[in-house]
Amino acid sequence: MHVVVNAAMSADGKLSTRERTQLAISGEPDFERVDRLRAESDAVAVGVGTVLADDPSLTVKSSSLRANRVDAGRAVNPARIVADSRARTPADAIVLDDAAETYVLVSEAAPVERRSALAERGATLVTAGEERVDLLRAFATLQDEGLEAVMVEGGGELIFSLFDTGLVDELSVFVGPQIVGGREAPTLADGEGFVEAFPTLSLSDVEQVGDGVVLTWTVDR
Incomplete structure (x- = not known):
């Protein structure tokens, strides 16, 4: 399985405001x-x-x-994955x-x-872990289902957990030309944070997009 984390963040590394409201960081090209x-x-x-x-849809x-x-024999849209330890996804969520x-x-x-309730809406449930989702086990099950290329779009808690379990292969980030600030504003990788054994990255591509830039790294193994 190849896991790519993709995100858009402000120049100071924020995904949204401290109120966790959506922020227009990138534009149409991104x-x-x-x-x-x-x-x-x-x-x-x-x-x-x-x-x-x-x-989101x-x-x-x-x-x-x-x-x-469709021409390539694939489904119209990729499958959707929601990491949801306590099954809090609303039954009327668009992803269902x-x-x-x-x-x-x-x-x-x-x-x-x-x-x-989620199963009744047609979701396929993958149960792994006692209190929190065991991502290693869950992603192994997803791979058994034929999902080889997975794109992760957030948020910071999931991204941190994926890095923490060594599941991320590539990181692609659009860095926008604004400052958001706020110690409570979510960042690219929230969670508990690393204090040692920090994941390291190798820069593989840089592309200017408008007044922002797309940075792509591969994760060092």
């Missing part, structure tokens, strides 16, 4: 780049916090890119519509009634 990444992926993953805050926007997937298959990763601690 949106098109992200859409191409989605179209090339087998699945797009987010944490439940992103679902609760933004209610995680689908390919370009009709031509969707058509290319019929635009694509959706996997919800839950722990044993997720209430049975919430799991049942």
Whole structure:
């Protein structure tokens, strides 16, 4: 499995404001780049916090890119993955519509009634871990389902956890020309944070996009 983390952040490393409201960091050229990444992926993953805050569809926007997937014998849209230890994904969330298959990763601690509600909406539940999702086990199950190229779009808690478990292969970030500030504003990798054995990266590409820049790194092994 190849896991690519993709994100847009401000020049000071913030994903959104301290109020966790959506922020227009990048523009149309970067949106098109992200859409191409989605179209090339087998699945797009987010944490439940992103679902609760933004209610994203995680689908390919370009009709031509969707058509290319179909011509290649693939589903119209990549599958969707939600890391959701307690099954907090709302039953009416857009990611549970019929635009694509959706996997919800839950722990044993997720209430049975919430799991049942998600299953009734058509989600495929992957249970791994007692209190929190065991990402290594869950992603192994996803790989068994045929998902080899996974794009991760946030948020910071999931991204940190994926780096912490050694699952990330590549990091692609659009850095926008604004300062957001705020010690409570989410960053690219939140979670507990590293105090030793920091993941290291090798810069593989730099591309200026408008007044911002797309930086791509591979993760050192």
